[in-house]
Amino acid sequence: MVSPRGFSNLLSSARFAVRSASSGANLEKTTVAQFDLSAYMVDKAHLVNAALDRAAPLRYPERLHESMRYSLLGPGKRVRPTLALASCELVGGDQAAAIPVACALEMLHAMSLINDDLPCMDNDDFRRGRPSNHRAFGEDTAVLAGIALHALAFEHVAAATAGVPAERVLRAIAELGAAVGPEGLVAGQIVDIESEGKAVGLDVLEYIHLHKTGRLLEAAAACGAIVGGGTDAEVERVRRYARHVGLLFQVVDDVLDVTKTSEELGKTAGKDVASGKTTYPKLMGLDKTRAFAEELVRKAEKELHGFDGAMATPLRHLARYIADREN
Known part of the structure; x- marks a missing residue:
């Protein structure tokens, strides 16, 4: 389960500058407001964890469901579910x-992590x-648990979504399918x-990360806006926000892979370099990679201009959290 310790780098009670739109005007003013992202994410994570526990109960055959729950309910920041909410x-x-x-x-994300760790993949x-x-x-x-989580994800949206017009639910299901299918996560993988082991350029590297990592984050934002009743324009704006955040997530991952230990990351450090994978630090160097991360944060924040300032605050700070995370 998630604990506040996982968000310690956020300086929970720090004061942040929040840009909020002036009602009825095109101008924006900068206000200073307190926002505790750590508490916000922990609150959302607890909400999601409880829902996940209900959605995937332990039942017969026990070993399959134990494996599913092991990955689904294990430690995690719940970034994608939080982004959707x-x-x-x-x-x-x-x-x-x-x-x-x-x-x-989270079911689809857990499935992807199970697959990613298999000996035939990242081992x-x-x-x-x-x-x-x-x-x-x-x-x-593990393979069967991944397949089961993949199927359960779509069944759960169709069966458990209440009070939402059917066309929105169908659109969200299509969005999820596209995110993990041959034009999404699988394509990136x-x-x-x-x-x-090959020399690839920034264009191929960006394709990999926008699909393998970014596409599910993009779907999280888009699906949340879809079921929430957002207009087509609003859905596309949060989609673009999440696209920048998704690429940012992987850029930061590449930096952490070469600057942190396995103990700090909770997974094997230096794996990408050892396996001959191309990374942003390898192509750009650490300093330029960090500068690129800052550019992605600015682009993500720009997509939130025009939304209600208070409601956009969590997404602004979520982008900053992803840029500043330590694992």
Whole structure:
């Protein structure tokens, strides 16, 4: 489960500058307001964890469900579900409408991590400070748990979403499918595998990360806005915000991989370099990579201009949190 310690680098009670739109005007003014992102994320994570526990109960066959729950309910920041809930509220929706989508996103994310760690993929023995799923339950059970989580994600959105027009639910399901399918996460994964040990440029590297990591974050924001009743323009704006944040997430991952220890990361450090993968620090150097991360934060924040300032505050600071995270 998530604890506040996972967000210690945020300086919980620090004062942040928050840009908020003036009512009925095109001008924006800068105000200073207190926002505790750590408490906000922990609150959302507890809400999602409780919903996940209900959505994937322990039942027969026990070993399969234990494996599913091991990855689904293990330590994690719940960034994708939080992004969905915040985006729903950003467009004026009730977060309750986005809880099933938030759970589905975490199910799909857990599935992707199970797959990513398998010996035929990244071959990693640790995830989030614990043995990876296949090390804890065996490769056969891990593969089946991933398949089960993938199926459960779509079933859950269809069956558990209440009070939302059917066309919005259908649109969210299509968004999730596109995010993990042959034009989404899987596409990024296969290009990543094919690029190992090869000299690839920034264009290929960006494609990998926008699909392998960014596409699910993009879907989180878009789905939240969709079920929350956002207009097409609003959905596209939060999608672009999340696209920048998704690329930012991987850029920071690349930096952490070469600057942190395995103990600090909760997974094997230096794995990308050892496997011959191309990374942003490898192509750009650390200083330029960090500067690129700052540029992505600014672009993400720009997409939030014009939304209600108070409702946009969590997303502004979520982008900054991803840029400043330590694991």
